[in-house]
Amino acid sequence: MKLLLIEDDAEIVDVISTIFQISCPNSRVISASSGRKGIESVESVNPDIILLDLGLPDMNGFDVLKQIRNFSDVPIIILTVRGDESDVVRGLTLGANDYITKPFRQMELLARVRRLLTKKQINGEDLSVTCGKMHFGSSIRELWIGDTLINLTVSEGRIMYMLMKNHDKTVSYEELSELLWGDYYPEARSNLKTHILRLRNKIEENASNPKLLINSPNRGYILKTTD
Missing domain, CATH: 3.40.50.2300 (Response regulator)
Structure with a gap:
């Protein structure tokens, strides 16, 4: 930088x-x-x-x-x-x-x-980032998993962008909070959890037993590479 x-x-x-x-x-x-x-x-x-x-x-x-x-x-x-x-x-x-x-x-x-x-x-639409079968369409609000289109909110798209860019690595609560809100604050982890739950409902086969979007205990989240 x-x-x-x-x-x-x-x-x-x-x-x-x-x-x-x-x-x-x-x-x-x-x-x-x-x-x-x-x-x-x-x-x-x-x-x-x-x-x-x-x-x-x-x-x-x-x-x-x-x-x-x-x-x-x-x-x-x-x-x-x-x-x-x-x-x-x-x-x-x-x-x-x-x-x-x-x-x-x-x-x-x-x-x-x-x-x-x-x-x-x-915003520069650097959307070439991929994670296994996952890739973006024409914007961060369009996530494709194979041939299936998943519509995301802007916040969900930003989270997925960060996770896909760093796939198989932990992205911390602080990094995600700064991405969405510009800072890390006491309620950030709880608000992030809400976004993650919504994402899991959209991308996981079974949101209660996630295989893609995984917790990294007390650290953040990891997006696993899809086959």
Whole structure:
């Protein structure tokens, strides 16, 4: 994952770089200290996601956002001290995907970045993922098992997407919760269980004795490869 940080405060750059180095070891943080350098970096680096400050030394952050949106649909999170409602509305109207005010909470920032990256994969219709006889049709709401079409809700489709992408491996409660709701909260496990029960009723021959969608006790769920 390549994250472009358009930010002129060196201390914040160091903090965010450290957060992602620890929490996402395979990530790469590229920083640009001005709006102009940031725009150039979008073209040269092709980042997976951008964190954009509004208070840049050479350009208004909103102008940076508008110029990036002229040629790229990369997910953008505005990260700024400016918390007025008018600024939030303007940022989202101009094409930002999310808006976070400083000081920010580290785990919340990570959760929002992960959620946008997952949405980017799904909304980009990267539907070639398969698991045995299971594959998607024209959207994540169309799951095929062999020649049988199973209609899913969007939430069910997102869960299946994650499970199929990581088939035969445990997908944690936390990962699934962040996928659906952007964070892990006390009631998440119970709400996930409801979604899983509905999925089992749709894909299992006997939902009370599942062979495909299996519990990983106290960890999450596993989707077994079908024959």
